[in-house]
Amino acid sequence: MLDIKFIRENTEAVRKSTLAKGFDVGFLDKLLESDKERRSLLAEIETLNTERKKNTDKEKGREIKESLAKKENRLKSVLAEYEELMLKVPNPVASDVKVGSDKDNETIRTVGKIPKFDFQPKDHVEIGNLTQVIDLERGAKVAQSGFYYVKNEGVFLEQALINYVIQKLVKKGFVPFITPNVAKERYVVGCGYQSRSDKERQIYHVEGEDLDLIGTSEITLVGLYTDEMLNESQLPLKYVGLSSCYRTEAGSYGKDVRGIFRVHEFRKVEMVVFCKPEESDAWHDKLLEIEEEIWKELKISYQVVKMATGDLGNAAVRKYDIEAWIPSQNKYREVTSVSDTTDFQARRLNIRVKIGKEIIHPHTLNGTVLAIGRTMIAIMENYQRKDGSFEVPKILKKFVGKRIIEVK
Numbered sequence: 001m002l003d004i005k006f007i008r009e010n011t012e013a014v015r016k017s018t019l020a021k022g023f024d025v026g027f028l029d030k031l032l033e034s035d036k037e038r039r040s041l042l043a044e045i046e047t048l049n050t051e052r053k054k055n056t057d058k059e060k061g062r063e064i065k066e067s068l069a070k071k072e073n074r075l076k077s078v079l080a081e082y083e084e085l086m087l088k089v090p091n092p093v094a095s096d097v098k099v100g101s102d103k104d105n106e107t108i109r110t111v112g113k114i115p116k117f118d119f120q121p122k123d124h125v126e127i128g129n130l131t132q133v134i135d136l137e138r139g140a141k142v143a144q145s146g147f148y149y150v151k152n153e154g155v156f157l158e159q160a161l162i163n164y165v166i167q168k169l170v171k172k173g174f175v176p177f178i179t180p181n182v183a184k185e186r187y188v189v190g191c192g193y194q195s196r197s198d199k200e201r202q203i204y205h206v207e208g209e210d211l212d213l214i215g216t217s218e219i220t221l222v223g224l225y226t227d228e229m230l231n232e233s234q235l236p237l238k239y240v241g242l243s244s245c246y247r248t249e250a251g252s253y254g255k256d257v258r259g260i261f262r263v264h265e266f267r268k269v270e271m272v273v274f275c276k277p278e279e280s281d282a283w284h285d286k287l288l289e290i291e292e293e294i295w296k297e298l299k300i301s302y303q304v305v306k307m308a309t310g311d312l313g314n315a316a317v318r319k320y321d322i323e324a325w326i327p328s329q330n331k332y333r334e335v336t337s338v339s340d341t342t343d344f345q346a347r348r349l350n351i352r353v354k355i356g357k358e359i360i361h362p363h364t365l366n367g368t369v370l371a372i373g374r375t376m377i378a379i380m381e382n383y384q385r386k387d388g389s390f391e392v393p394k395i396l397k398k399f400v401g402k403r404i405i406e407v408k
Contacts (some may be wrong), residue, residue, distance in 0.1 A: 001348040003347070017093050022309075022310045034085055044071055055196050090315070096247045097308065107305050133157065133380075146249070146263045157376060173238055180389050184212075191348075192224075216270055238273050268368060268373060299304060302323060302324045305320065339366055379393060
């Protein structure tokens with residue numbers, strides 16, 4: 001959420017940024033009208049309250065009371081509209097972000113060597129079937145398409161990835177969490193998701209409950225301090241969270257239907273940082289550095305991509321993706337992202353921090369340490385052998401307990 005004063009004073013800049021992100025701007029004029037009426041009513045109510053306290057005439061007092069009741073009722077209606085419209089305003093993009101669609105995303109750098117095979121490389125579905133580490137068919141039978149089983153050494157590999165990255169982050173001062181996999185609507189909307197927009201409706205709702213299945217533990221980690229006051233000495237807060245994640249993948253029909261690249265349920269390890277506003281940009285670079293460090297240690301070629309405005313979403317002012325090389329597709333595909341959301345989420349969730357005598361909203365940042373399923377795809381395909389078996393990356397061998405995951 002933005003400061004309404006900022007919106008009033010920078011209306012055209014907010015309009016331009018909203019359009020650049022791909023959101024409709026039809027609500028903006030209505031918001032400003034609602035804000036104008038809200039402020040007028042508040043002033044009128046204050047004046048009437050002052051008159052009522054001073055007045056001693058009963059008839060006049062009755063008139064003031066009736067007028068006050070009408071205006072207070074109108075204010076309730078106006079406030080409801082105003083608050084709903086405020087939630088539609090996306091966070092303006094940073095000045096260094098390129099305006100455009102996903103076609104305008106910028107590749108910043110490419111790291112590592114693409115593997116060369118002396119055989120036709122298999123995709124992760126074939127490798128997964130041969131080694132029996134994943135079972136898509138029975139996942140679809142028991143649940144539906146987009147759900148799958150991880151089994152045999154696949155379980156060890158998944159746990160290895162989780163242990164490896166969480167231990168790495170703990171050494172860097174991050175506090176580990178396993179978070180709930182559901183959150184109340186306030187926290188989902190507060191983080192900028194399901195923001196009354198068809199563009200971002202990707203979340204499953206629990207029927208009959210004020211609960212949604214989370215698409216990322218960013219929601220449950222940022223939500224920790226809702227309606228709370230932090231102290232300056234607590235910042236920066238650095239958290240790493242493990243959760244299951246759920247996405248409807250609405251609008252992605254026909255895309256990545258084979259395998260586990262785009263699924264409805266997956267496990268993810270996420271970083272979240274609360275920091276002072278002036279430290280926000282530096283933390284964005286640090287989180288990206290951590291993500292790159294992991295892919296370097298996995299020894300899988302990747303590229304860093306800076307998102308154009310149309311690929312930023314509601315909350316982020318700037319976002320980088322890491323795309324890992326996927327041999328079967330002969331291209332780089334997204335495996336992690338890292339976003340700076342400035343004070344947008346903290347404002348919406350009423351998270352404050354006292355710095356000196358001033359009370360402000362801290363900045364929040366989030367970054368995917370690992371999307372486990374996509375990382376397993378990259379490992380299976382980049383480390384594959386001719387018979388369909390695959391090697392375990394050196395950094396993970398102590399966690400998995402073996403060097404090769406063999407064909408069954």
